[in-house]
Amino acid sequence: MKIGVIGAGAIANFLFEKINEQQQENLRINSVFVRNKEKYKHLESKYAVNLYTELDEFLDSDIDIVVEAANITTVECLLPTILKKKDAIVISIGAFADSTLLAEVSNLISEYKNNVYLSSGAIGGLDLLQNAHALGTVDKVTLTTRKPAKTLIEKEITSERVVFEGKAVDAIKLFPRNMNVSIVLSLAGLGIDFTNVRLIADPHIDKNIHQIEIVGDFGEATFTITNNPLPENPRTSYLAAMSILGTLKRINYNFKIG
Template sequence: MKLGLIGTGTIGRFLLENINIKDIIPDCNITAVLDERPKARHELPRLAKTFHFTPFYSAEELLQSDVDLVIECANVKTAQQYAPIVLRNKNMLLISVGALVDVKLLDHLDNLTKTNQTKLYLPPGAIGGLDIIQAGKMLDGLNEVVLETRKPAHALLEEQVECEKIVFSGNAKSAIEKFPKNANVAITLSLAGLGIDKTQVNIIADPQIDKNIHTIKGRGEFGEFMIRLKNNPSPTNPKTSHLTSLSILSTIHSLQKQIVIR
């Protein structure tokens, strides 16, 4: 499988290192990297020598290449810009799921995939339990999904607090609008389950913790479940969860396997 990459930040470098250098996924290589910014003409050739890929400075040229899947791991603005272009003739793995808070864009991408017989993949990222939610949703058997995101107080509040403080409680739609940095988790959970209007989100500032903690609860005809994740940061960037990078690598790996566990 030949991969195209948009974004060479923390996650992009992680994928280049593990796929192209360490060969973690057999018969899979990132063969192309796209960056249309003027400064890329100076930066990409250096990276290309290290990680053995072909640099592209035009989206159209990338899409005319033989890559099988394009991976976006840049930011929401980049995802919004390139997803409609890529899905015209290539499958895509979208990391900046926060872009899909735009319902019109989501509908547009859905129509593009159907018209062009392409697929848009969304990795679980920093959370888990999506398989249970999707299974529970079948036959309208999912009744409730609640996400509690607990972060170090200084990440959410300017003032110092001694005790935990609930800074938001409401549906995912409002949470995404007021706390866009939590958008990826809330949107992924909503798309897998009940949607942004019916998914409940609680965001808590906690001065006693030093990492993000996500707790997901679900209830339906299948029963109940609760999953809690205490995510360590990326070794190279404290703003990125290490599990997010691993999730993307796992998603790519699953596309190569003949026996798939979802």
């Protein structure tokens, strides 16, 4: 599979190294879309990729699928154009809290027959949630996220503090960089208006911790995920980066699980 990547940050560099440098079977990054070609010129020789600053040229290059490794604004601005030509993997899933964008993307998928794959990011259990909700019988989905206090609030605190409690639709508006996980969980289950979210600033932890609780006709399930940071960038979840690589491998592998 020939891959085009949008972005050149921590997650993109993780993919360059793991796919091109370590030569993953049947995966190859050929093209990279960036704003500033000169700034990232070194990537061309280091990872044997081609850089593009014009979207149409990037999409017409030798690629089968586009990986977004940038931000919510990039998804909002570029995904509709991408879907007219290519499949896409999206990591900045918070963009789909915008119902207008979600509707537009859904229509483009139907019209152009291209696919959008949403990486699970820093959480898991989405396969169970989708299976449990296959008959629409999941009653409750709750996400409790704990993060180091200094990443959420400026004031120093000595005990944990709930900084948000409500629905996913409001969580992503107030904390767009912290609540992507709430949107992918919502899309897999009850939707952004019915997925419960608690965000806690905890001065006693140094990692992000996500706890997911699901209740329905199937029974009950609880998952807890403690995320190590990406070694190259402590602000990025290691699992979020790995989830893109995992998605690519699953797409490329004919033996499907789940």
